Amino acid sequence: MGERLRGAEIFCRALADEGVEHIFGYPGGAVLHIYDELFKQNTIKHVLVRHEQAAAHAADGYARATGRPGVVLVTSGPGVTNAITGIATAYMDSIPMVVFTGQVPTQLIGNDAFQEVDCVGITRSCVKHNFLVSRVEDLALTIKRAFYVATTGRPGPVVVDIPKDVQAAVAEYDYPRTIEMRSYRPTTQGHPGQVRRAARLIQSAQQPMIYTGGGVILGDAAEQLTEFTRLLGFPITNTLMGLGGYPGSDPQFVGMLGMHGTYEANMAMHHCDVLIAVGARFDDRVTADLSKFCPDAKIIHIDIDPSSIAKNVPVDVPIVGSVREVLTDLIEVLRRADQKPMPRDHAWWQRIQQWRAIDCLAFDRKSDLIKPQAVIEALHEVTGGSAYVTSDVGQHQMWAAQFYKFDRPRRWINSGGLGTMGFGLPAAIGVQVALPRETVVCVSGEASLVMCIQELSTCLQFGLPIKIVLLNNRYMGMVRQWQELFYDKRYSHSYMDSLPDFVKLVESFGHVGIRIERPGDVRGALEQAFALTDRLVLLDFVTDRTENVYPMVAAGKGHHEMKLSPLQTAPAPRELA
């Protein structure tokens, strides 16, 4: 027989029993019982954000950096609606997260009560699953289920809506150690027959390509992927979400693919004869025009989510399972067949080297203006490539992805699927809370940063020495780029007029700000900032306003039809194709 506890006590005990150390939240009427219990205990540390959206982003960053589920606590009504953007962001990138929301008392539900929204209804389409706890007797089991669903299979956010009277009611507390759900049993082991078929197809490949995504990071399979890739000696590309799944500085890595991927990665995709897709979902920013996608390739697709397979692209060898298990099995089958790596003088590698020689990421290094790419390069050097880098969304995100060579998983934290501006700073809060001794950098743009700028206050309260690398071009850069290229330079509302003085702004929040206006000062400023290990520093890099992200696959184009930077005078793509 368990102890008899009130719902709010059950909540705190269950979280402690689940091993939760941190929660990100904001109090309000419908969660006051829970906040009162939090006050009385020391096991769970609560990080107070300044807006519920940031609570969800911070928990998301926490989860991405550690692999442990992020936990959020918000009140009913506006607490829920403010958190939606953060929940949807986590959902699109399959991030394990459990969001607890207060709800008006059960007898008021449906009455349009003060601060009431239909939380289960409003979050349904952006969660993996959600629950309304209508009886206190169900609370502990529901919390167990929520963590189980959020963290297994293809992970995702789960919302648990707890009415105020349930928080006050009393029930026996018994937290289940394990759980089974008849309606939810994710497959982890790949089908052995399919694994053998995949191995045979791999052995027949002449122009193979490995394409991997966020599933490798989420599934903690970077080690297996690296072993697999080295065993085969094949070229490998990562999606935006997959960066760090394979060492970015390794010669077998041909860079990111897709809309702003490298020329060599996209050309190799277009010309490959066997494509090995691992934990990736053939997103439209990756595939470009589907009718032109990998025209000659047989496709192997390994994914834990059956609905990701053959959703956008027909697949020849589907394997449902955890990427870690399946790669381990594949390595074993290939080793038994005495697989040798593809030699670097193989015709396929020679072709890739020709594409690589175009140097598609080249930029003007002699400019009098600060080039954003140069800032990221310097950041990589100064941090030794080992920082945890969060970003917002837009040009700065693409430059960070292109120029910060991520060698390890979980270091690159950005909103890939939903593309949420405002994600970077609160995500960095979550990372720094989880990993207080690590270097955490938020690469942002001035348009994105102001979307959650209030969180500078959270950073001060919790002593989080995040370094904000602001690539300030006084434009919504990616919008401006599209308007330049596709809307005859009609810069409709992409100009950031009346910007704050970011140095003064960050100082007013109690932090350190540095403005950098000359290319020669970039590196020194970074060194100065990283020397301040106990302070948040915002580096306001005043960059070239007109710099564009290249190369680029425009809408309706294929991987082989990339637009290169005007700097590239190398042979036209067709000559090398």
Added chain:
Amino acid sequence: MTMRHTISVLLENEAGALSRVAGLFSARGYNIESLTVAPTEDPTVSRMTLVTRGSEEVVEQITKQLNKLIDVIRLVDLSPNAHIERELILVKLRRADEDAKPLPLEDFNAHVLDDTEDTIVVEMIGGTSRVDEFLAAIDPERIIEVIRSGVLGILRGHRALQA
């Protein structure tokens, strides 16, 4: 090629389970021709039969997406398998003139459930096409309202969909 598929789903009998299925169809742009749901002999389990249209690829995605819903226990696409489908129809009709064509009640094994001075209510059970035929055999001028239950489906033989 677009085909009609009848999918039978067992799901947890919980608040919100139906809205998850309906939400999935609207969010992903799948069409629903009919949908019926009720508890089974096990009150914790509901059984849903839904009729949809789509290419093989779309229907494969529909079944995968349904399976992905946490409340869904098991499902089967009945259409490629030997199965039975039944639909119930209730029709309220104006009483006919003396010289009107009589209703084909016997041909369709239909029954009169309510008989008043002005109106009658007729019940008929059959496969969707048989129900369509019955409806077509009634003078439209006489019809006041029509209610169809939507399709129920079950596999033939020993195979069964069980939790």
